[in-house]
Amino acid sequence: MNLEKIVCNCMSVTSGMIKDAVDAGARTLEEVQNATGAGTVCGACLEDVERLVEYFVSENGSQ
Numbered sequence: 758m759n760l761e762k763i764v765c766n767c768m769s770v771t772s773g774m775i776k777d778a779v780d781a782g783a784r785t786l787e788e789v790q791n792a793t794g795a796g797t798v799c800g801a802c803l804e805d806v807e808r809l810v811e812y813f814v815s816e817n818g819s820q
């Protein structure tokens with residue numbers, strides 16, 4: 758996965774920033790939105806952001 762890829766254009770949030778938010782303890786779309794601002798402007802990226810949150814959360818296992 759390209760962690761430099763912009764997922765949310767409005768807030769210039771990359772995949773890597775979503776991963777960092779999950780690594781820092783965010784577990785839901787809402788928590789990642791609060792941490793990064795992703796998906797809080799036009800909402801067009803919400804599906805992609807949610808998919809990445811689920812991906813990184815599952816990658817983190819049960820920790």
Ligand code: FES
Pocket residue numbers: 764765766767768795796797798799800801802803
């Ligand atoms: S592209 Fe993410 S809120 Fe607009």
